[in-house]
Amino acid sequence: MNSKECIVLAGGLGTRLRGVIGDQPKCMAPVGGQPFLHWLFRYLDRQGCTRCVLSLGYRHEVVLDWLQTQDLPFEVDYVIEHEPLGTGGGMVLALQNCQHEQVFVVNGDTLFNASLEDLLQTHLNADAETTLALKPMQDFERYGTVEIASGNEITAFAEKQPCQEGLINGGIYVISRTTFVSRLFPAKFSFEKDYLEATVGEGRLYASLDSGYFIDIGVPDDYERAQTEIPQVLGAS
Numbered sequence: 203m204n205s206k207e208c209i210v211l212a213g214g215l216g217t218r219l220r221g222v223i224g225d226q227p228k229c230m231a232p233v234g235g236q237p238f239l240h241w242l243f244r245y246l247d248r249q250g251c252t253r254c255v256l257s258l259g260y261r262h263e264v265v266l267d268w269l270q271t272q273d274l275p276f277e278v279d280y281v282i283e284h285e286p287l288g289t290g291g292g293m294v295l296a297l298q299n300c301q302h303e304q305v306f307v308v309n310g311d312t313l314f315n316a317s318l319e320d321l322l323q324t325h326l327n328a329d330a331e332t333t334l335a336l337k338p339m340q341d342f343e344r345y346g347t348v349e350i351a352s353g354n355e356i357t358a359f360a361e362k363q364p365c366q367e368g369l370i371n372g373g374i375y376v377i378s379r380t381t382f383v384s385r386l387f388p389a390k391f392s393f394e395k396d397y398l399e400a401t402v403g404e405g406r407l408y409a410s411l412d413s414g415y416f417i418d419i420g421v422p423d424d425y426e427r428a429q430t431e432i433p434q435v436l437g438a439s
Contacts, residue, residue: 205252206318207302210242212310213259213283213292227261229310230268231419234433237268238419241313244436247275249318251306255299257292259283290393297379309373313428315414315435316374324354324410325376331406332382332398335374337416338367344421345370348409356407359399369409371398372416381406 212229230237246254254276258265262282269278281295293307304325306318316335325333334356336348347368349358359371371394391397398407415435419425 204250204322205302206246206250206306206322207253207255207300208246208251208306208308208318209255209257209293209296209300210239210246210308210310211257211289211292211296212239212265213257213262213286225261227258227264228420230264231311231425233419233425233428234430238313238428239265239268239310240272241432241436242308242310243275245313245315246308248436251276251318253277253279253301255296256280256310257283257296259286259292287390288392288396290387290391290397291389293377293393294383294387297377297383300379303379305377305379307375307377309418311420312373312416312418313432313435314372314374314412314416316372316410316412317414318374318376320412321374321376321410324408325378328354328408330378330408331401332375332377333408333410334398335372336369336409336411337372338411338413339365339370339416340367341365342368342370344418350409354409354411355405356398356402356409359402369411370416372412373418 229239258280279299281299283292321333321335343364346362347360348356348371351357417424417428419428
C-alpha cells in the first residue's frame with residue numbers, strides 16, 4: 203500500500219454540542235472514552251495513512267496537549283488558524299505543510315469508513331482535480347445530495363431536503379494539490395460553497411461511491427449514537 207498523507211480539518215467550535223461537551227474543540231469530544239480524534243487516527247492508520255496534518259483553530263492547545271500524551275501511529279504535523287478561515291482556508295493553510303501531490307482530507311467531526319485506496323484510484327483514473335467519497339443513504343433530510351454522471355463525474359449539488367435515497371458528501375476528499383492551490387483562493391472561503399459548488403461544471407470533480415459506515419457527530423442525537431457505534435466499527439480502544 204502506498205504512503206498516504208491526510209489533512210484533518212479539526213478547527214471547529216462544536217457549537218451545537220456545547221451543552222454536551224462544554225467548550226472543548228469538536229474533534230476532542232469524548233466518544234467511547236476517547237477523543238473523537240483518536241478514532242479518526244485509528245481509521246486513518248488502517249487506511250495506510252503515513253502522515254497527518256491537523257488544521258487546528260478553536261482551543262488548539264487542548265489538541266496539542268493531548269497529542270503529547272499519545273503513541274501516535276504516524277507522523278503528525280499541524281497548522282493553526284489564528285482566526286477562522288472557513289473549511290477552504292484551513293485546507294489551503296494545511297496544504298502548505300503537505301509533502302505529497304495527492305492529499306487526502308477528512309472532516310474532524312465525521313467518521314466515514316470508506317476505502318482511501320479506492321478513492322485514490324478513482325481520482326487518478328479520472329485525472330481529477332478533486333474526488334469526493336460519496337455515501338449512498340436512504341430516508342434522510344439532514345444532508346444535501348450529490349448528482350453524478352455515468353462516468354462518476356459530479357454534475358450538481360442539491361440543497362438539503364427530505365430524500366428517500368441519494369448520495370451524500372461523506373466529508374472525505376483527495377485533492378491534486380498543485381492544481382487546486384493554483385486557483386489562488388482568498389484567505390477565507392468555504393470549500394463546499396466557494397469551491398465545490400462553484401466549479402462543479404468544469405469537469406474536474408469526481409466521485410467514489412462507498413457503502414462504509416458513516417456518522418457526523420455534530421448534533422447531539424448522532425453524537426450519542428456514536429458512543430456505541432464507533433467503538434463497534436473500529437474496535438474498542
